[in-house]
Amino acid sequence: MSTWQMAVILMGAVILALGVFLLKKPETKKAEERKITVLICGINGKMGSFISESLAGSYRIIGLDPKGKNAKWPCFSDLREALEEIPDIMVDFAGAKGIDNLRKALLWGLPVVSGSTGFSELEIEELVDLAKRKRTSLIMNANFSSGISDIRELLIKVKDRYAFKITEAHHKSKKDAPSGTAKLLSRILGVESEKIEVVRNDDFTPRHTVELLKQGERITITHEVFDRSAYLKGIGEAMELALCSFIVRVNGTDQN
Secondary structure, three states: OOHHHHHHHHHHHHHHHHHHHHHHHHHHHHHHHOOOEEEEEOOOOHHHHHHHHHHOOOOEEEEEOOOOOOOOOOEEOOHHHHHOOOOOEEEEOOOHHHHHHHHHHHHHOOOEEEOOOOOOHHHHHHHHHHHHHHOOOEEEOOOOOHHHHHHHHHHHHHOOOOEEEEEEEEEOOOOOOOOHHHHHHHHHHOOOHHHOEEEEEOOOOOEEEEEEEEOOEEEEEEEEOOOHHHHHHHHHHHHHHHHHOOOEEEOOEEOO
16 A cells, blocks of 8 residues: 555544534533523522522522512523423422422423421322322422431431420421421321420521420430531432432432
8 A cells, every 4th residue: 555545544534523523512612501490489588599699609599489580590480481491399388388399390291309298197198198199209398408308317216215205396488387397207206286386486596495304304406507508408308319210208208
């Protein structure tokens, strides 16, 4: 083979390799730029706004709100319009009034992480059954803070050794009473929700107190949240679980 022929073959190989590289490069860039889309249900509420701001650096944010308006992110008043944006997961803090959107999201096959409270036992059972039937992840938790998770584990261990008293205190603007967290603790301990002491005042610090009672002694456990960042780690872990596997979990207990 002549030197000229070898040069032609070598040049052709270089051109082919360059063409393959140029063809693949836009696809790689597109893949790198693609962010997981999170649909925030109740985006204009206190928790919805906080979660949106906290996730915005790592996720693409879209919102759902009855008014259909948000100053920072695309927002829809109708879930069907929001689903046209192909969200990967719904994070819900709209409260019990948003249950119909949770139903529709699960029917559509959209994984749901919900921190809303105020649902009845029947409504929770309905959502759990729907998630199982559609094989769609659902994680519901009245309180995503690590502190309540730790208290929950402790109470499970000692629940047969004490009598209990539960007190919860929130700002007077809180709609549901007792709080979802207090109900969570009461179910663990077998305390009727009617016996939970409810305090509503001008203090914005959520406070849950459990008294463990025995003859002649008392242990008091109090949990307070001073900043909403206390919930972020738990919400992030729940999102990762819901996106990566099929899981149905309510207040830390698997329902699969």
